[in-house]
């Protein structure tokens with residue numbers, strides 16, 4: 703069991719992912735933008751972060767850069783859409799470990815998380 707921080711401005715997606723992760727035995731905390739992601743990361747110290755890219759207040763790329771600067775061991779998986787390849791590449795260079803393209807299958811999400819946890 704791990705603690706996962708789910709960051710996405712779309713509430714329906716957070717609900718869906720949270721359901722998926724809790725039924726697999728994980729603890730979940732949520733954030734709806736990059737600013738809240740950084741404060742949740744600091745206070746909750748999650749094992750893995752699922753990070754959306756396009757969000758209000760602060761986007762996921764900026765949040766990844768800040769989190770990875772503060773914690774080079776951060777385990778972040780980007781949640782991306784088609785057409786965001788260059789942003790994903792930038793996120794990987796900045797320290798993100800993996801990415802998942804929306805719409806995604808539960809197995810792909812759980813597989814990516816388990817790969818980072820092992």
Ligand SMILES: [Mg+2]
Pocket residue numbers: 710711712754755756757
């Ligand atoms: Mg979004």
